[in-house]
Each structure stands twice: as structure tokens, then as C-alpha cells.
Amino acid sequence: MTIHQHEVLIIGAGMAGLRAAIEANKVADVAVLTKIFPTRSHSGAAQGGMAGALGNLDDDNWEFHMFDTVKGSDYLGDQDAIEIMCREAPELVYELEHMGTPFSRTPEGKIAQRRFGGHTLNFGEKPALRANYSADYTGHVVLHCLYDQCVKNSVRFYSEFLVTYLIIKDNVCRGVVAWDIRHGGLHVFHAKAVMFGTGGYGRAWRITTNAFANTGDGLGVALTAGLPLEDMEFVQFHPTGLYKSGILMTEGARGEGGYLKNKDEERFMKRYAPNLMELGPRDLVSRSIQTEIIEGRGAQTPEQKSKGIPGDFVWLDVTHLGEAKLREVLPQIFDLSKNFVGVDPAKAPVPIQPTAHYSMGGIPVNAAGRVVCDAKNTEVRGLYAAGECACMSIHGANRLGCNSTLDATFHGRQTGRTIARDIGNLTYEDLPPEAAQEAQAQIDWYYKATGKENLYDIRGDLQDTMQKNLGIFREAKGLEAQLQILGELKKRFSNISLKDKSQEFNTELQEAIELGNLLSFAETIVVGALARQECRGAHWRTDHPARDDAKWLKHTLAYREEGKIRLDYKPVVITRFQPKERKY
Amino acid sequence: MKITFKVYRFDPQSGKAPYLQDFPVEVTPGMTILDALGEIKAHQDGTLVYRRSCRSGICGSCAMKINGFNRLACETQALLLKQSVIHVEPLPGLKPIKDLAVDMEIFYEALARVKHWLINPDPPPTDKERYQSPEDFKKIEVSTSCILCASCTASCPSFWADKNYLGPAAILKAYRYSFDTRDKGFADRVGALDNKHGLWRCHTIMNCTDCCPKHINPTESICHLRRMTVENKY
Ligand SMILES: Cc1cc2nc3c(=O)[nH]c(=O)nc-3n(C[C@H](O)[C@H](O)[C@H](O)COP(=O)(O)OP(=O)(O)OC[C@H]3O[C@@H](n4cnc5c(N)ncnc54)[C@H](O)[C@@H]3O)c2cc1C
Ligand code: SF4
Ligand code: SF4
Ligand code: FES
Numbered sequence: 146m147t148i149h150q151h152e153v154l155i156i157g158a159g160m161a162g163l164r165a166a167i168e169a170n171k172v173a174d175v176a177v178l179t180k181i182f183p184t185r186s187h188s189g190a191a192q193g194g195m196a197g198a199l200g201n202l203d204d205d206n207w208e209f210h211m212f213d214t215v216k217g218s219d220y221l222g223d224q225d226a227i228e229i230m231c232r233e234a235p236e237l238v239y240e241l242e243h244m245g246t247p248f249s250r251t252p253e254g255k256i257a258q259r260r261f262g263g264h265t266l267n268f269g270e271k272p273a274l275r276a277n278y279s280a281d282y283t284g285h286v287v288l289h290c291l292y293d294q295c296v297k298n299s300v301r302f303y304s305e306f307l308v309t310y311l312i313i314k315d316n317v318c319r320g321v322v323a324w325d326i327r328h329g330g331l332h333v334f335h336a337k338a339v340m341f342g343t344g345g346y347g348r349a350w351r352i353t354t355n356a357f358a359n360t361g362d363g364l365g366v367a368l369t370a371g372l373p374l375e376d377m378e379f380v381q382f383h384p385t386g387l388y389k390s391g392i393l394m395t396e397g398a399r400g401e402g403g404y405l406k407n408k409d410e411e412r413f414m415k416r417y418a419p420n421l422m423e424l425g426p427r428d429l430v431s432r433s434i435q436t437e438i439i440e441g442r443g444a445q446t447p448e449q450k451s452k453g454i455p456g457d458f459v460w461l462d463v464t465h466l467g468e469a470k471l472r473e474v475l476p477q478i479f480d481l482s483k484n485f486v487g488v489d490p491a492k493a494p495v496p497i498q499p500t501a502h503y504s505m506g507g508i509p510v511n512a513a514g515r516v517v518c519d520a521k522n523t524e525v526r527g528l529y530a531a532g533e534c535a536c537m538s539i540h541g542a543n544r545l546g547c548n549s550t551l552d553a554t555f556h557g558r559q560t561g562r563t564i565a566r567d568i569g570n571l572t573y574e575d576l577p578p579e580a581a582q583e584a585q586a587q588i589d590w591y592y593k594a595t596g597k598e599n600l601y602d603i604r605g606d607l608q609d610t611m612q613k614n615l616g617i618f619r620e621a622k623g624l625e626a627q628l629q630i631l632g633e634l635k636k637r638f639s640n641i642s643l644k645d646k647s648q649e650f651n652t653e654l655q656e657a658i659e660l661g662n663l664l665s666f667a668e669t670i671v672v673g674a675l676a677r678q679e680c681r682g683a684h685w686r687t688d689h690p691a692r693d694d695a696k697w698l699k700h701t702l703a704y705r706e707e708g709k710i711r712l713d714y715k716p717v718v719i720t721r722f723q724p725k726e727r728k729y
Numbered sequence: 730m731k732i733t734f735k736v737y738r739f740d741p742q743s744g745k746a747p748y749l750q751d752f753p754v755e756v757t758p759g760m761t762i763l764d765a766l767g768e769i770k771a772h773q774d775g776t777l778v779y780r781r782s783c784r785s786g787i788c789g790s791c792a793m794k795i796n797g798f799n800r801l802a803c804e805t806q807a808l809l810l811k812q813s814v815i816h817v818e819p820l821p822g823l824k825p826i827k828d829l830a831v832d833m834e835i836f837y838e839a840l841a842r843v844k845h846w847l848i849n850p851d852p853p854p855t856d857k858e859r860y861q862s863p864e865d866f867k868k869i870e871v872s873t874s875c876i877l878c879a880s881c882t883a884s885c886p887s888f889w890a891d892k893n894y895l896g897p898a899a900i901l902k903a904y905r906y907s908f909d910t911r912d913k914g915f916a917d918r919v920g921a922l923d924n925k926h927g928l929w930r931c932h933t934i935m936n937c938t939d940c941c942p943k944h945i946n947p948t949e950s951i952c953h954l955r956r957m958t959v960e961n962k963y
Contacts, residue, residue, distance in 0.1 A: 181780075182833070184877055185788040242858040245847030245911065247866065247873045254860030279873070285787060286873050293846040327826070356782040389759065392785045476874075480786060484804040485759070601771030644775030649742060650827040653775040 146581050148333045150573065151176040151301070153564055154321060156308050156363065157342035158183035160284070160550060161532025161557035163291035165340055166300045168561025173568045175300055178323055178334065180307045180358065180655070183292045187344055187356040188553060191284025192395035192477060193261060194276030195241075195554070196547035197234035201255040202274040207231045209266055209273060212722060214548060217263045217426050218541025219682035220698065220724035221376070221717055226512040226537045228720065230555050237555050238277050246290040248279050249474070259474075260400040261546040263426035263729070272424050276547040281395050281477040284550055291554075306332070307655055308362065310584035311339070311370040311528075312576065316518065318528035319574045321366075322584035326655060329648025331588060333581055337571040338564045340529040341367070341508060341516075342557060347380075349663050349670070350501035350615075351608040352391035354383055363534040365662025367508050372518055372525070373702040373713070374666060375536040377506035378673035381544055381683045382617050384430040386500025387485050388458045394478055394497055396546045398490075399423040401474055403463040405434065406494065407442040408456055418729040425729045428543040428683045431499040434459050435617045444496065460494035467491070499617055503544050505683065506670075507536035509702065514560025520702060520715040527571055529564060531556040538700060541717075542682020591657055596640030600653075603637050604660050606630075607667065615670060620688045624675040631668050638664055669703035672710040677701065694724050732756045732807055734765055736777065737818040739825050747825070749816070750774075754807075762795055762802040762817065766829075779829035786942060789876035792883070793829050794818040799880035799940045820883035822892075835892060836879050839899035842921040847906060848914025865910045872905040872950060874943045881937035881947050893926040897937035897947035900928065904950035907957065915957065923958050 153169045155162045158179035169175045179186070198205040210231040215222055242248060242256060249257035258274040266273045279286045295302075303323070309331075310322035320335040343363030347355025364374055384405070385394040399405070405423050407413045417433040418425035425433075437443055443456035463471060463478075468491035472479070482488045482495050508530040509517050516528040532553035539552050610630045614623035638660065645653040679693040680686055702713040731753055739747035752769045763781055770777045779802070780790040786804040793802055796816050807815060823831035853859055875898065882888050882896030895903075903922055907915045922928050928951055937947045 181782050181788075181790065185782050185790050187783060187788070189876075190783050190785065190787050236856065239853075239856065239858050243853035245906070245909070247869055247909065248858075249870075250861055250863045250866045252863060254862050256858050280870065282874055285876070289873070289877075290847075296841060297844075297846040356788065357784065358782045390784075477787075480804070484786065484806070487759075599771070647740070647742060647776070649740075650778050650830060652778050653770070 146331050146333055146585070148335060149176070150335045152337045152568060154178060154334050154336040154339045155342060156321065156340065157186070157344060157532070157534070158292070158302070159186035159188035159342055159344050159532060160288060160291060160553035162340070162342035163288070163295055164554050164557030165342060165531060165561035165564070167291065167294055167298060168558055169564045170298055170300050172565045176303060176334070177300060178303045178306045178308055178321070180305065180326065180362070182304045183295070183302060184289055186288060187359055188550065189285045189288040190354070190356065190393065191550050192281040192393060193397040193400065194259060194278035194283045194547045195238060195287065195550040196261070196264065196275050196545070197238040197277050197551060198231070198275055199235050199238060199256060199258060199277065201251055201258050203266060205266060205273050205275055207234065209268060210234065210264070210275060212268050213264050214539070214545055215722045216269070216727055217543055217545040219543055219692065219727055220694070221538065221541030221681060221700070223538050223718035224720040224722065225718045227539055229512060230539060230551065234551055234555065237551070237558065241287060241290065241554070244290055244294055246279070247286050248277060259397060260424060262396055262399070262421070262424045262430065263545040264547070272421065276397070276400065278397065281397055281475045287550065287554065307658065308366060309587060309658060310580065311366045312580040313370045313525065313528070314577050316523070317526040317574050319576055322581060324588065327650055329651065331581070331584055333576065335573055335576055337573055338527050338529065338568060340531065340560055340564060341534050342530070342532045343534045345504040345533040346663070346666060347501045347504065349607065349611050349667050351612040352386060352498065353501040354386055354391055354393040355501065360659035360662055361504070361534070361666050362659060362662045363530070364507060364666040368665055368669070368705050372516065373509060373704045374669050375506055375509040376538060376673070376701050377666065377669040377703055378677055378701060379505035379542050379683050380501060380615070380670065381427055381503035381505060382431040382499040383502035384427055384434055384499055385461050385497040387481065388496035388498055390485050391500035392481060392485050393500070393502070394461055394481065394495060395475065397475060398461060398463050398478060401463070402466055403461055405430070406460040406462055407437045408444040409442065413437050413442065421729045426543060426545060429729060431617050432685060434499055458496045458498045461497045462494040463490050464492060464494065503549060504533055505536070505538070505540045505542065505544055507534045510535045510537055512537065513563045514556055515563065520713050522715070529560050531560040542684060591643055591654055592646060594642045596642050598637045598641045600638070600641045600657050600660055603634055603641070604663070607634055607663060611667065615674060618685050618687050619674055620686060621675065624671055627671050628675070631664065631671060635664055668710050672712060673701045673703055676712055698724060730756050730808065733814045734769065735814060735816045736769070738828055740827055756807045758808060760807050762805045762807055762815070763791055765807055766802060766817070778827045787876060789878035792820055792878040792880045794821060799884045801878060801942045804942065820879055822883045822885070822889045823879065833879060836882060836896070836898065839895045840902055842895060843899050843903035843918050844914060845902045845906065847909065847912050848917055849912055851913070859911050861910050869905055869909050871945055872901055875901055875905070875945055876943060878942065880940045880942060884936040884940045886934055886936065887930045887932055891926060891930060894930040895921065895927050897931070897951065900954060901945065901947045901950050904954055907954065915961065919958060919961060922954060928955050928958060
């Protein structure tokens with residue numbers, strides 16, 4: 146097995162990984178491992194914008210941003226970390242601009258800003274112009290700018306390397322083991338510091354905005370290494386995914402003034418969020434859409450109409466904004482609507498449905514970006530995480546739009562700086578020999594497996610059942626059923642076999658490993674959701690229809706021990722804003 | 730509707746020459762070429778290799794030659810091609826690795842040659858952005874939506890003939906930065922542009938512009954850069 150040595154290893158080349166690499170590379174030897182080429186990372190799919198109270202077009206300030214983020218999180222966000230991020234967000238956005246990110250501009254030439262759900266002025270008074278954007282390509286241009294900066298600074302990349310194993314012993318991280326996708330074979334990467342920036346886990350659902358790559362590998366690998374995962378039951382459903390595929394139609398469409406309408410062409414949000422209407426926070430808007438559908442006010446396809454089947458989507462209507470404006474501020478939605486639902490959004494409303502979008506939960510970290518492994522926040526030496534795979538927790542029970550490109554880039558930078566500070570005190574710790582052996586045994590298992598099950602069918606069944614039982618509305622019955630189903634799916638997974646036995650570019654092997662990760666962390670979502678008998682943010686229990694601060698104002702920690710999930714809890718950090726009823 | 734996908738198969742380890750393999754797929758409305766490849770991989774042949782990630786035309790992973798034309802598999806609907814047989818092959822002009830996956834190394838190297846990052850020795854203002862007018866942003870906006878899918882460069886006859894040619898994607902990147910009002914790096918890039926493997930290799934055949942999935946016109950940016958190069962000299 147080839148052994149590499151780099152002082153700092155960054156796993157993932159999205160906004161979090163790339164921004165961290167730029168920072169750590171200033172003082173240390175850094176290598177970035179990524180299973181897809183850096184600019185293919187899913188950060189590039191972010192459309193709407195990056196939050197930051199620049200106040201270019203109104204009297205915004207960071208305290209309003211902080212309040213909105215706390216309220217949006219349904220008071221589960223940790224306010225110490227939220228405060229730092231919101232306060233420093235404008236400076237981060239300026240820095241991106243200085244690096245060369247092409248932003249849309251105001252007539253004066255400043256960075257253009259638009260409205261986004263849940264972002265308000267004056268503690269909820271009216272919508273704020275806080276989302277810094279570049280048409281509807283914001284994530285794409287930021288990701289490419291960060292990549293360009295990495296190349297400029299000669300950051301070393303290992304592209305198409307799949308991390309399969311995290312080496313931790315005695316609470317000290319020593320490196321990772323990764324599979325060389327292109328050539329085959331495992332490589333050991335020995336490091337002083339390892340940072341995970343492996344992104345989200347939306348691929349556990351059927352209808353999702355997430356890329357094929359978003360299989361939550363970092364979480365699967367961390368769980369196997371004995372680390373807990375935090376707040377996994379909180380998964381955001383974006384209100385506006387294209388009908389059937391779930392591909393995102395940016396919230397910017399509503400930020401720019403788009404309407405949501407049911408089959409009677411009624412702007413139904415007036416019944417759910419009379420003040421902010423379509424610009425309510427995502428959890429609320431998604432629930433409202435789902436309620437319309439459940440109560441028979443969903444729009445119907447011609448086929449559904451002729452057969453008398455109730456509709457299962459609603460309309461996103463931007464026709465009144467006019468083609469010229471749409472082409473200017475939301476160019477991407479034309480191709481997306483045309484290619485994936487065959488609709489011209491300037492001429493007709495677009496059929497949409499809620500879609501699994503963002504993972505609030507993840508690997509627990511403190512505000513410095515160091516991974517912590519228990520309710521007492523004990524640090525794991527040499528291990529860090531940032532971006533969507535991490536849980537700090539900035540987003541608590543529900544993330545506001547535009548806060549996660551900010552989170553990923555901001556905490557990528559913070560964590561990169563933490564690593565740069567720590568690196569002098571860190572050393573290359575011994576590699577336990579069993580690490581490479583265990584990693585190899587995992588791979589060998591796939592090559593030797595001779596079972597009859599088809600891994601793609603197992604993946605499909607996982608996605609369908611998660612969609613059904615861990616969707617927008619949840620109840621004990623469905624959650625218990627899902628626990629049982631996961632057990633069966635795991636049994637089937639142990640009985641798969643690969644058609645492809647080759648070493649080079651074996652994407653079937655990769656998909657099998659990714660499915661293993663999905664099945665592994667999915668259990669933490671279900672167990673966490675079953676235990677949490679309340680409604681908070683994106684976690685809505687129809688059988689416990691209220692928030693319960695007395696019992697549940699706390700973070701979930703899920704460990705896997707002897708094949709079972711054990712839960713623990715830790716307190717939420719509350720500084721400025723005491724929990725209140727959340728109304729919009 | 731049943732469509733026969735004729736898919737390019739190649740495995741250097743097998744010692745066999747590349748060949749086309751037939752896969753019949755029941756295609757439903759809305760199904761994309763990428764969906765069809767997924768269906769083939771899941772239920773007909775798990776050894777099929779291709780790259781993909783976002784499945785929404787933004788990551789640039791899935792460019793391939795589909796019925797003779799370089800496009801993104803994920804945003805091409807099978808039924809809209811109106812053919813009962815669909816050829817799926819890797820991008821031409823780049824070294825095939827396995828099945829539909831090609832070696833992108835020379836594509837990325839060409840990018841690095843034009844120094845694809847902002848160059849400006851002047852320190853930026855503190856605590857605010859550099860200003861840029863909406864009109865100046867417009868000049869580069871379309872070019873910034875390039876997803877590095879390589880469709881253009883792989884369709885370019887000049888690139889097929891000269892693998893040292895920068896190719897339209899790298900030149901577009903040089904345009905994206907050189908025409909950004911915040912950039913002062915043209916002098917650093919001109920060496921890579923102003924030579925026989927650079928701007929002057931293009932014969933304005935326009936294949937690149939015809940196939941770009943993001944509706945970008947690399948040929949136009951080549952013309953702009955040629956003008957800048959000439960103006961810079963005299
Ligand atoms: C369609 C869409 C639109 C969005 N729009 C917005 C928006 O407008 N505003 C906003 O704030 N947020 C938005 N978000 C959310 C936001 O884009 C993401 O949360 C954020 O970009 C995540 O960045 P990241 O760096 O954590 O992860 P990613 O960008 O997903 O990167 C993950 C990286 O990890 C690597 N990786 C994963 N597993 C492995 C492994 N096993 N081995 C090696 N490498 C691995 C991948 O190769 C990749 O490089 C959107 C999300 C989606 C899906
Ligand atoms: S216009 Fe130039 S770059 Fe484009 S395909 Fe033709 S020769 Fe190549
Ligand atoms: S210019 Fe167009 S075709 Fe060429 S790499 Fe960029 S997106 Fe692809
Ligand atoms: S899969 Fe990303 S562009 Fe096609």
C-alpha cells in the first residue's frame with residue numbers, strides 16, 4: 146500500500162475544503178483529497194446567494210442577521226458560533242470579491258443583494274436584501290474562484306480519491322485511507338491534521354436537490370471510527386424542487402417576487418405566513434405546500450386530471466416578472482425548467498414539489514472547527530470539520546437560505562486558520578498497523594462478495610422509504626417501520642455482489658461503498674427522529690405537534706456501539722436571544 | 730418507447746479494441762441520457778463506466794458525444810433526439826481511460842497555462858468591495874458560467890490536430906479574467922496566448938460555440954483577445 150505524508154489533509158474540495166486549503170497552505174504542506182474533480186463539487190450548484198449584511202441596498206446589520214439565523218434555527222443553533230459568523234460575514238464576502246468572484250452589481254457598482262426566506266430587517270419587520278449573488282450562479286462562481294486561487298497557490302490535489310477509512314487511535318487522528326478511483330488500490334495518507342469537508346447527505350432520499358456525490362461519506366466514515374453524529378434528524382426540504390426530479394429552482398425566484406399557487410391559483414402562503422408570504426423560512430413553506438397537497442389543493446397533471454387522481458405538486462409562478470428581468474437575474478432557471486419539466490418559466494408556471502436539500506446535522510465541531518466527541522465537548526486531537534458535513538451548530542433545526550454557502554466558506558476559512566495555529570503543536574503520530582488491514586479487508590469484501598442482491602435496487606428502496614417515512618411530516622409508526630426496513634436493507638446489502646471486478650475506474654465499487662455509508666448514517670437519522678418527540682424546525686412530528694423546550698432544547702448525539710445506535714444529548718448555547726414562539 | 734443505446738466500450742486492461750455495445754432501454758418521457766446510462770448500469774451491465782454528479786447541468790462531469798454531438802448527458806432528453814438508436818461515445822480528442830471516461834489532464838494543464846486567476850498587484854480597498862459597473866460585469870458574466878465540461882475543446886478540429894493548442898475553454902478563461910475590470914494580468918497571460926499554440930491556432934470553425942451547453946461563445950472571446958493582443962503590441 147502506498148503511504149503518503151502531508152502535514153494537513155483536507156477531505157473534500159467544495160467551498161469548505163477549498164477555502165480551508167488556501168488558509169492552511171500558507172503555513173503547512175497541504176493536500177486535498179476529493180472523489181470528484183474540485184469544480185465538480187456540489188457547492189457549484191448553489192444558485193441563490195451567500196448571506197452577509199453588507200447593507201448595500203437597505204439598512205441591514207449583522208445583528209438582524211444573527212437574530213434571523215437563531216430564530217430560523219428554531220432556537221437550536223448555538224448562538225456563540227452564529228454571532229461570530231454573522232458579524233464577520235460582510236468581511237468574508239468582500240474577501241471573496243477581492244479574490245475575483247464575479248458578483249452581480251448594483252447601479253453604483255457595489256455587490257448586488259436580493260431578498261431570501263427568513264432574512265429580515267429590524268428583528269422580523271420586513272424582508273432584508275441580504276443575499277449577495279451572481280445571477281443564479283452564485284455557488285458556481287464562488288467555487289470556481291476558490292479553485293482558481295488554490296491553483297494559483299499551488300495547492301496539491303488528489304482528485305478521484307475516495308476516502309474510505311479514518312485512522313483514529315487514543316482520540317488522536319493520524320490520517321486516512323483512500324481508494325484511488327482511477328487506478329485502483331488503497332493509499333494511506335499519514336497526516337498531522339485532517340479536515341473533513343465532505344458535504345451533505347441528500348442522496349438518502351428519492352426526491353432531492355443533491356448530486357450523486359452527496360452520499361454523506363464523511364459521516365459514514367466518522368461513525369465507523371467511533372465518533373458521534375449530531376442532530377442528524379434535522380434535514381431540510383427545500384420548497385421548490387422541479388416536479389419528479391427534485392432539481393432545485395432557486396429560492397431566488399421567490400426572492401425576486403415569484404408566487405406559489407395551488408390548483409385554484411390561490412397564493413396559499415397568505416394562510417401560513419401572512420407577513421412574509423412566499424419568503425417565509427423553508428421548513429414552514431415546505432410544510433405549507435405539503436399541507437396543500439395533502440388537503441387536495443395540489444395541482445394536477447393532465448393525466449391526473451383525466452383519471453381523477455389528486456395532484457401532488459404546486460405552481461411556482463414567475464411569469465409576472467417578465468422575460469427580460471428573468472433573463473437578467475435568473476438565467477439558469479430557463480434551461481433547468483426547459484430541460485427537466487419542459488416549461489418556459491417566462492410564459493407558464495413551473496410545477497414544483499418539496500425536495501430533500503440540506504443536512505443540518507453532521508460531525509460535531511466546536512466554534513474553532515475542532516471535532517468534539519462527546520457531550521462534554523472533548524476534542525479529538527488533529528481532527529477538524531467544516532461545511533455541510535459539520536454540525537457546529539449554526540443552523541440548528543432549520544437553515545436559512547444563503548446561510549450555508551456562508552457557513553461553508555466562513556468555517557472553511559476559520560478551520561483552516563485553526564489548523565494553521567495548531568500545526569506547530571501537532572506531530573505525525575504512529576500509524577496503527579490494523580488501520581490499513583481493516584481498510585483493505587473492507588475493499589476485499591466487495592471483490593469477494595457473491596450474493597444475489599442488486600445494490601442499485603437496495604439504494605432505490607432506501608430512497609423511497611426514507612422519502613415516505615422521514616419526509617416533511619413524521620410520526621412514530623412510520624419511524625418505527627423505517628428502523629425495521631433499514632435492518633432488512635442492511636441484511637440485503639450484506640448479500641450483494643459486484644459485476645465489475647476490475648481495479649481501474651470501478652464506479653460500481655464506488656457506488657457500493659457509498660451505499661454502505663448511506664445505510665450506516667441513515668440509522669442515526671431515524672433513531673434521532675424517533676426519540677425527539679416534538680416539532681422543531683425541519684423535524685415535524687404529527688404525533689407530537691408542538692415544540693417542547695423544557696425537554697428538547699438540546700442537541701442529539703448519535704453513536705454506533707456494537708451495531709446499535711446510542712443517543713446522548715448536549716445543551717444548546719444561548720447568549721443573546723431567548724427562545725420565543727416562532728411566527729412569520 | 731424502446732431505444733437502442735449503442736455505447737462505446739473500452740477497457741485497456743482487457744487487451745480488446747474498443748467496440749459499441751447495444752443496450753435496449755425502455756425510455757419514458759423526460760428520461761435523460763444520464764438516466765438511461767444509470768438504468769443500463771443498474772440492471773444490464775454494472776461494469777459500464779461514466780462520470781456524473783450534479784445531474785442538473787452545472788458540475789460539468791457528464792459531457793460526452795451523443796449522436797455525434799458533444800453534450801451533457803444529464804440535460805439531454807432521449808426522446809427529444811427523435812431517434813430509435815442513440816450513439817453514446819466519449820468526448821473525442823481526449824485520451825479514453827475506460828468506456829465513456831476520458832483523461833482530462835491536458836485540458837486542465839491548458840487552463841493553468843493562461844493563469845486562470847485574478848491578477849492585480851494593487852491592494853484591494855479595506856472593508857468594502859472593489860466597484861464594478863453592471864455594464865462591466867455584463868462583459869464577463871456569460872464567460873463566468875463555464876462549467877469546464879470540455880465539450881468545446883473536444884469538438885475543436887484545431888485541438889485534434891495540435892494537442893498543445895490551448896483550446897477554446899482555456900482561452901475563454903483567459904478572456905474571463907483579462908476582460909474583468911478588476912484584473913491587470915493580461916501581460917502575464919499574453920505569452921501563452923500569442924503563439925502558434927494559442928490564439929492564432931483557431932480557424933474560427935465555431936464547433937465550440939455550437940456545442941457549448943451554457944450558450945457561451947468561445948469564438949467571440951478568441952476574437953476579443955486577438956484584438957487585445959494586437960493592440961497591446963502596437
Ligand atoms: C442545488 C443546491 C443549491 C443550493 N443553493 C444554495 C444557496 O443559494 N445558498 C446557500 O447558502 N446554500 C445553498 N446550498 C447549500 C450549499 O451549497 C452547500 O451546503 C455547500 O455548498 C456545501 O459545501 P461543502 O464544501 O460543505 O460541500 P460540497 O461542495 O458538497 O463538497 C463536498 C466535497 O467532498 C468531497 N467528498 C465527499 N465524499 C468524499 C470521499 N469519501 N472522499 C473524498 N472526497 C469526498 C467531494 O468530492 C466534494 O469535493 C445549495 C445546495 C444545493 C444542493
Ligand atoms: S472556433 Fe476556434 S476554438 Fe472554436 S472550434 Fe473552431 S478552431 Fe476550435
Ligand atoms: S465553454 Fe462551454 S463547452 Fe467549453 S468547457 Fe465551458 S461550458 Fe463547456
Ligand atoms: S452530471 Fe453535472 S453536468 Fe451533467
